[in-house]
Amino acid sequence: xxxxxxxxxxxxxxxxxxxxxxxxxxxxxxxxxxxxxxxxxxxxxxxxxxxxxxxxxxxxxxxxxxxxxxxxxxxxxxxxxxxxxxxxxxxxxxxxxxxxxxxxxxxxxxxxxxxxxxxxxxxxxxxxxxxxxxxxxxxxxxxxxxxxxxxxxxxxxxxxxxxxxxxxxxxxxxxxxxxxxxxxxxxx
Numbered sequence: 001x002x003x004x005x006x007x008x009x010x011x012x013x014x015x016x017x018x019x020x021x022x023x024x025x026x027x028x029x030x031x032x033x034x035x036x037x038x039x040x041x042x043x044x045x046x047x048x049x050x051x052x053x054x055x056x057x058x059x060x061x062x063x064x065x066x067x068x069x070x071x072x073x074x075x076x077x078x079x080x081x082x083x084x085x086x087x088x089x090x091x092x093x094x095x096x097x098x099x100x101x102x103x104x105x106x107x108x109x110x111x112x113x114x115x116x117x118x119x120x121x122x123x124x125x126x127x128x129x130x131x132x133x134x135x136x137x138x139x140x141x142x143x144x145x146x147x148x149x150x151x152x153x154x155x156x157x158x159x160x161x162x163x164x165x166x167x168x169x170x171x172x173x174x175x176x177x178x179x180x181x182x183x184x185x186x187x188x
Contacts, residue, residue, distance in 0.1 A: 023091040026084040031138045039140065040126040043102045046085045047077060049124075052104045056124060060106060076129070077102040081138070096131040103127040 033039040044052065052075070059073045079102050080091035087099065094100065109121040128140070135141045 023080060023083045023085075023088060025082055028084070030081045030084065034139050036128050036140050037126075039138075040102060040128055042084055043077075043079055043086075043128075044126055047102070052077075052124060056104050056106060072106045075104045077104070081134075096134060098129075098131060100131075100134065101129040103129055 078087040
């Protein structure tokens with residue numbers, strides 16, 4: 001599989017090593033963001049760019065070492081929408097079968113302005129994976145018109161059908177050249 005979900009024990013509060021804090025409601029309600037990019041950036045701030053870059057770099061190296069062809073790997077971090085931090089044992093159990101996740105994935109960045117070619121530049125893209133109902137409740141999806149839903153949409157809602165709503169990539173964070181070092185010069 002190209003996805004890596006990190007075990008819960010890695011979701012300790014980075015400010016107090018070794019201690020798992022209590023889930024305390026965030027001062028900002030996730031519904032106030034109304035933009036998946038802003039919500040993803042708030043979650044990234046708690047995880048830290050360096051940690052995400054390291055996790056993704058390790059997964060990329062593992063992917064290359066094992067010679068796995070296919071799409072680039074994705075790191076998934078289970079998140080809590082109450083405290084807006086990585087899930088911990090003290091966080092409430094998610095309402096939906098699959099809880100919300102922050103996704104981090106590698107992205108190729110364009111060459112620097114004025115250059116047609118140059119060293120490979122890799123950035124980190126972020127996205128959110130939420131159940132569709134939860135994304136709609138947080139106003140992260142555009143409002144659907146009743147006539148656009150059609151009979152299929154009504155049937156799916158009536159039976160409580162849950163589908164994953166993977167929101168578009170939320171943001172990019174460039175990765176330093178030395179972190180992209182092993183991938184430099186590789187072309188497909």
